[in-house]
Amino acid sequence: xxxxxxxxxxxxxxxxxxxxxxxxxxxxxxxxxxxxxxxxxxxxxxxxxxxxxxxxxxxxxxxxxxxxxxxxxxxxxxxxxxxxxxxxxxxxxxxxxxxxxxxxxxxxxxxxxxxxxxxxxxxxxxxxxxxxxxxxxxxxxxxxxxxxxxxxxxxxxxxxxxxxxxxxxxxxxxxxxxxxxxxxxxxxxxxxxxxxxxxxxxxxxxxxxxxxxxxxxxxxxxxxxxxxxxxxxxxxxxxxxxxxxxxxxxxxxxxxxxxxxxxxxxxxxxxxxxxxxxxxxxxxxxxxxxxxxxxxxxxxxxxxxxxxxxxxxxxxxxxxxxxxxxxxxxxxxxxxxxxxxxxxxxxxxxxxxxxxxxxxxxxxxxxxxxxxxxxxxxxxxxxxxxxxxxxxxxxxxxxxxxxxxxxxxxxxxxxxxxxxxxxxxxxxxxxxxxxxxxxxxxxxxxxxxxxxxxxxxxxxxxxxxxxxxxxxxxxxxxxxxxxxxxxxxxxxxxxxxxxxxxxxxxxxxxxxxxxxxxxxxxxxxxxxxxxxxxxxxxxxxxxxxxxxxxxxxxxxxxxxxxxx
RNA sequence: GUCCCAGUAGCUCAGUGGACAGAGCGGCUGCCUUCUAAGCAGCUGGCCGCGGGUUCGAAUCCUGCCUGGGACGCCA
Numbered sequence: 001x002x003x004x005x006x007x008x009x010x011x012x013x014x015x016x017x018x019x020x021x022x023x024x025x026x027x028x029x030x031x032x033x034x035x036x037x038x039x040x041x042x043x044x045x046x047x048x049x050x051x052x053x054x055x056x057x058x059x060x061x062x063x064x065x066x067x068x069x070x071x072x073x074x075x076x077x078x079x080x081x082x083x084x085x086x087x088x089x090x091x092x093x094x095x096x097x098x099x100x101x102x103x104x105x106x107x108x109x110x111x112x113x114x115x116x117x118x119x120x121x122x123x124x125x126x127x128x129x130x131x132x133x134x135x136x137x138x139x140x141x142x143x144x145x146x147x148x149x150x151x152x153x154x155x156x157x158x159x160x161x162x163x164x165x166x167x168x169x170x171x172x173x174x175x176x177x178x179x180x181x182x183x184x185x186x187x188x189x190x191x192x193x194x195x196x197x198x199x200x201x202x203x204x205x206x207x208x209x210x211x212x213x214x215x216x217x218x219x220x221x222x223x224x225x226x227x228x229x230x231x232x233x234x235x236x237x238x239x240x241x242x243x244x245x246x247x248x249x250x251x252x253x254x255x256x257x258x259x260x261x262x263x264x265x266x267x268x269x270x271x272x273x274x275x276x277x278x279x280x281x282x283x284x285x286x287x288x289x290x291x292x293x294x295x296x297x298x299x300x301x302x303x304x305x306x307x308x309x310x311x312x313x314x315x316x317x318x319x320x321x322x323x324x325x326x327x328x329x330x331x332x333x334x335x336x337x338x339x340x341x342x343x344x345x346x347x348x349x350x351x352x353x354x355x356x357x358x359x360x361x362x363x364x365x366x367x368x369x370x371x372x373x374x375x376x377x378x379x380x381x382x383x384x385x386x387x388x389x390x391x392x393x394x395x396x397x398x399x400x401x402x403x404x405x406x407x408x409x410x411x412x413x414x415x416x417x418x419x420x421x422x423x424x425x426x427x428x429x430x431x432x433x434x435x436x437x438x439x440x441x442x443x444x445x446x447x448x449x450x451x452x453x454x455x456x457x458x459x460x461x462x463x464x465x466x467x468x469x470x471x472x473x474x475x476x477x478x479x480x481x482x483x484x485x486x487x488x489x490x491x492x493x494x495x496x497x498x499x500x501x502x503x504x505x506x507x508x509x510x511x512x513x514x515x516x517x518x519x520x521x522x523x524x525x526x527x528x529x530x531x532x533x534x535x536x537x538x539x540x541x542x543x544x545x546x547x548x549x550x551x552x553x554x555x556x557x558x559x560x561x562x563x564x
Numbered sequence: 565g566u567c568c569c570a571g572u573a574g575c576u577c578a579g580u581g582g583a584c585a586g587a588g589c590g591g592c593u594g595c596c597u598u599c600u601a602a603g604c605a606g607c608u609g610g611c612c613g614c615g616g617g618u619u620c621g622a623a624u625c626c627u628g629c630c631u632g633g634g635a636c637g638c639c640a
Contacts, residue, residue, distance in 0.1 A: 051582070347640090349567075
C-alpha cells in the first residue's frame with residue numbers, strides 16, 4: 001500500500017473517532033485527499049480536510065485540524081502530525097522508515113514502481129495508425145511516443161496491455177496511393193502517365209516505384225490498368241507498412257499487433273464478418289436509416305451533432321463504417337475491458353460519433369477513451385514549415401530521429417501535455433548542445449553508474465551497508481524523490497498523462513546531482529568505510545529508480561556519457 | 565457560423581480548488597589535486613490574455629470578450 005493511502009486511512013479513522021467522542025459533528029464526510037505540499041517545510045504529505053469540513057461542522061478549521069490531528073494514530077512511516085493554519089494537517093515521514101526504503105527499492109528491482117490498480121484488466125492502446133500512403137512524419141511521432149509511454153505505464157500499473165496499430169488499407173486514399181505508384185512506375189519506364197489529381201507527390205512514391213522495377217521488372221506494363229494497380233498496389237503497400245514499422249522501431253515504438261482494416265470484412269472462421277455483425281446489431285436496434293440511396297447512422301439520437309453515412313449510395317462502406325466494425329471487434333470479439341485510442345487533432349470532430357457508435361453497439365461508451373494529440377507546428381528559426389503529405393513537403397520521423405536522436409526526441413514530445421499544441425523548432429532541436437534536458441537526466445544516471453563501476457573495480461561489497469547512516473539532507477531528499485515513482489505510475493495510469501514522467505525524471509536527476517555534489521560516496525578515508533557502504537546502497541537504489549523511470553519513457557539509460 | 569484545444573518568466577513549457585506561482589534554456593557571478601563541470605551555488609526575470617462571477621480561498625471552476633491553432637465531406 002502507498003504511504004498516501006495509509007495516511008488517508010489514518011485520517012479517516014481519526015475523524016470517525018472525533019465524531020464518536022462528540023468533538024466534531026459533521027453532516028457528510030468529503031473524500032479525504034492527501035496531497036504533497038508545494039513547500040517542503042510543510043512536510044511530506046498534507047490534507048486540507050479541516051478546511052473542507054469547516055462549513056458542515058460549523059467550526060473553526062484550525063481547531064478542527066487540532067482535534068483530528070490529536071486522534072491520528074502514528075504508524076512507523078509517520079514521524080509527526082501537525083495542524084497548520086489556516087486548516088491543514090501536515091505529515092512528516094520518519095527518517096528510519098525512509099532509510100529502510102533503500103532496501104525495499106533495491107529488493108524490488110525492475111518491479112519498483114509497479115502497482116496493481118489495473119487488476120489485470122485487458123486494455124488496448126491503439127495509436128499512430130497512419131494510413132500506409134506515406135512515411136510517418138513529425139506530427140504522428142508525438143502520438144507514437146505518447147502511446148508507447150502510456151502503454152508502458154499502464155502495464156506497470158497492472159493492466160494487461162495490448163499495443164495495436166490499425167492499418168487503414170481499404171478505402172479511397174489507398175486507391176490514390178496505388179495509382180500514384182503505378183503512375184511513377186510507368187513514368188520511370190518511359191511511358192506517358194499523368195498523376196491523378198488526388199495523387200501523392202512525394203519523392204518516396206518514385207522511390208517505391210523504382211524499387212519495384214528493380215525487384216519485379218517492367219512486367220506490370222503488360223497488364224490491364226485495373227490488374228496492374230491492384231498487384232503493384234499490394235507490393236507498394238507491403239513496402240510502405242514495412243517502412244513505417246522500421247521508422248517507428250527507430251524511435252523505440254513497437255506494437256503487439258498490426259490490425260488490417262481488410263480483416264474486418266473477411267472472417268476466416270465464421271460466415272459473418274465483424275462488419276456484417278456490427279451493422280446487423282445497429283440495424284436491429286434501429287440505429288440505421290436509408291436516405292437518398294445511402295445508409296446513415298443516426299448518431300443525433302445519441303447526442304452527436306449530425307448523422308453520418310456508413311454505406312455510400314455506391315454501396316461502398318465509409319471509413320466510419322470500418323471504424324464501427326473495428327470497435328465492435330475490439331470490445332465484442334476480443335473482449336477488451338477498456339480501449340484507448342490516440343488520434344490526431346484532425347480527428348477530434350469524430351469523437352462524438354465514435355462514442356455514439358460504441359453506445360449504439362451496446363457497449364459502455366466510457367470504456368472507450370479517445371486521446372487527442374494536438375498539432376505540432378514545425379519551425380526553422382522564425383520560419384514556419386508547412387507539413388503536407390500530399391505535396392510531399394514534410395519532415396519525416398526518420399529525418400527527425402537522424403538529426404535529433406531517439407532519446408531527445410522522445411523526451412521532447414513526452415514532456416508536453418498532449419492536449420496542447422506545441423512548437424518544434426528544428427533549428428533549436430538539432431543544435432548539438434547541452435540545452436536539452438534529456439542530457440541532464442541521463443547524465444545523472446551516468447554519474448550513478450560510474451560510482452557503482454568504481455565500487456565494482458575496487459571489489460567493494462556493500463550488501464551489508466547500514467542504511468540508518470543515511471542522515472544527510474541530500475540523502476533523505478533523494479530517497480523521498482525516489483519514493484514518488486510508485487505514486488506517479490498510478491497517477492499517470494489513472495489520468496492518462498504521461499507528460500508527468502519527464503518532469504519527474506528531471507526532479508529525480510536534480511536530487512541525485514545534489515547528493516552527488518555534497519555526499520562523497522566512495523571515500524579514500526578508511527574511517528568513513530561504513531558510510532561508503534551505506535551510500536553505495538543508496539546509489540544502487542537510485543539506479544533502480546532511474547532505470548525504471550527512463551524505461552517507462554522508452555529512453556535509454558547510458559552508463560557513460562563522454563564529451564569529446 | 566457551430567464545436568474543440570490553447571494563452572503562465574526573454575524562449576520552450578509544468579502546475580486544474582489551498583499555505584510565499586515552478587523547471588529547463590537564455591543572461592550575469594562564482595566553483596574542477598579525490599566517484600564524469602552534459603554538474604553545483606548565487607543573481608536576473610511573471611497584473612498566470614482581459615473583464616465579471618462562484619468560494620473562507622481561483623492560474624486552476626462558471627461566464628463574456630480578445631488572440632492563435634484545429635475540426636465541421638456519401639475523404640481517410
